[in-house]
Amino acid sequence: MTPITEQDGVWRLDGVDLHALADAVGTPTYVYSSATIRARIAELQQAVRGLDARICYAVKANPNLAVLALMAHAGLGADIVSGGELQRALRAGIPAQRIVFSGVGKTEAEIVAAVEAGIWRFNIESRDELHLLCRVSSRLGTLVNAALRLNPDVDARTHAKISTGRAQNKFGVDRDEAWRCFADAAECAYVRLDGLHMHIGSQIVELDPFREALGHVAGFRKELDAAGYPVRSIDVGGGLGVRYALHAPAPVPVQDYADAIRSAFADFDGTLVLEPGRWLVADAGILLTRVIRVKPGAERPFLILDAGMNDLLRPALYDAWHGIVPLHAREASTRRYDVVGPVCESSDTFAVDRDLPMCGAGDLVAILGAGAYGASMASTYNSRPLPAEVLVDAGCHAVVRERQTVEAMLAGEAARGPGIEPAP
Ligand SMILES: Cc1ncc(COP(=O)(O)O)c(C=O)c1O
Numbered sequence: 001m002t003p004i005t006e007q008d009g010v011w012r013l014d015g016v017d018l019h020a021l022a023d024a025v026g027t028p029t030y031v032y033s034s035a036t037i038r039a040r041i042a043e044l045q046q047a048v049r050g051l052d053a054r055i056c057y058a059v060k061a062n063p064n065l066a067v068l069a070l071m072a073h074a075g076l077g078a079d080i081v082s083g084g085e086l087q088r089a090l091r092a093g094i095p096a097q098r099i100v101f102s103g104v105g106k107t108e109a110e111i112v113a114a115v116e117a118g119i120w121r122f123n124i125e126s127r128d129e130l131h132l133l134c135r136v137s138s139r140l141g142t143l144v145n146a147a148l149r150l151n152p153d154v155d156a157r158t159h160a161k162i163s164t165g166r167a168q169n170k171f172g173v174d175r176d177e178a179w180r181c182f183a184d185a186a187e188c189a190y191v192r193l194d195g196l197h198m199h200i201g202s203q204i205v206e207l208d209p210f211r212e213a214l215g216h217v218a219g220f221r222k223e224l225d226a227a228g229y230p231v232r233s234i235d236v237g238g239g240l241g242v243r244y245a246l247h248a249p250a251p252v253p254v255q256d257y258a259d260a261i262r263s264a265f266a267d268f269d270g271t272l273v274l275e276p277g278r279w280l281v282a283d284a285g286i287l288l289t290r291v292i293r294v295k296p297g298a299e300r301p302f303l304i305l306d307a308g309m310n311d312l313l314r315p316a317l318y319d320a321w322h323g324i325v326p327l328h329a330r331e332a333s334t335r336r337y338d339v340v341g342p343v344c345e346s347s348d349t350f351a352v353d354r355d356l357p358m359c360g361a362g363d364l365v366a367i368l369g370a371g372a373y374g375a376s377m378a379s380t381y382n383s384r385p386l387p388a389e390v391l392v393d394a395g396c397h398a399v400v401r402e403r404q405t406v407e408a409m410l411a412g413e414a415a416r417g418p419g420i421e422p423a424p
């Protein structure tokens with residue numbers, strides 16, 4: 001849960017007055033707590049102590065350069081999935097030698113950029129990709145490290161849209177294809193395929209799916225070793241869930257998760273890699289938004305916010321539950337609202353039938369647990385400029401991404417084209 005606090009009617013995050021912040025920066029604005037991110041990093045580092053483990057933060061969860069700089073400062077690496085994320089990670093000061101590159105659709109241009117940058121390793125997702133990597137690295141005369149993503153066919157028991165470890169999902173390869181990949185790689189002088197990778201999904205709140213998948217990978221590692229393909233690194237992916245709602249089941253404690261990894265690879269003396277995203281940043285962020293108006297509805301009043309599904313897509317896309325806290329002085333009376341945005345479709349809904357203190361136009365509202373997959377999935381749908389992002393720490397704040405201007409949103413477009421008459 002995002003640690004916003006209230007004292008004498010003043011709501012704060014990391015000591016920063018959220019009303020004053022909203023007045024200064026406007027809304028909607030994402031606000032991230034540095035202290036929470038640092039605490040999460042430290043907790044995870046502590047949980048894996050004693051293991052030869054590298055933590056490569058999954059950039060997609062929150063790719064803001066300032067957030068990446070916090071990760072860099074703590075010594076973390078990065079898990080990237082695109083050429084854009086490569087540039088972000090490097091620009092934030094994450095050394096190339098701490099970067100792993102995942103994804104089923106890496107293009108030749110992205111592979112070239114990553115080889116030239118000198119990243120640590122590629123997480124290969126298909127035989128075709130392996131062959132492409134071999135061609136590129138041979139052409140460039142650069143030896144590259146690679147791990148093969150195994151699809152363990154495990155049900156992560158999370159939302160279907162963010163489940164990635166079933167046989168029918170597009171990710172990784174099955175064992176038969178994996179054997180072919182190791183055999184092919186042995187023929188390529190410029191690809192050292194000596195790692196395994198897995199990632200079975202996101203927002204996983206039970207330990208069993210992790211255990212099952214780790215067991216598959218550990219078993220396959222032994223088979224590879226016995227067949228003369230020594231494995232020197234195992235990347236266990238990310239996926240550790242957080243608690244978005246108090247009524248939701250408590251997620252796996254991070255120490256239990258780390259211990260499951262420890263026990264699955266007790267007899268492995270190579271390097272382990274973790275790729276956490278959400279767990280490091282989700283609770284650190286809120287989306288600060290104002291009530292535009294309250295509108296009567298057939299079932300309940302609508303609380304219409306100035307943030308929409310374009311700013312925070314998770315409720316619309318996954319029916320995700322986020323805490324919603326009105327930040328005005330405590331109202332004794334509550335009401336049940338449908339909390340919605342201004343966008344032109346009914347999926348633009350943050351909460352249905354939510355019991356909240358009575359709200360009115362202009363009231364400030366915090367949507368909690370918005371630090372992961374919030375700003376990173378924002379769009380300009382309905383031609384709504386991207387929201388601002390702010391980092392707070394010990395009573396200070398910095399705008400770490402300016403609110404997009406309409407001019408910036410329109411940059412690169414023009415009202416002309418074939419068959420279009422010049423405007424009168
Ligand atoms: C390959 C890979 N690694 C790591 C992550 C990070 O996942 P999470 O944010 O659930 O920790 C993802 C996204 O789910 C991913 O696709």
Ligand SMILES: N[C@@H](CCCC[NH3+])C(=O)O
Binds near residue numbers: 377
């Ligand atoms: N975007 C998803 C997580 C997907 C993780 C990507 N591999 C979410 O908001 O929960």
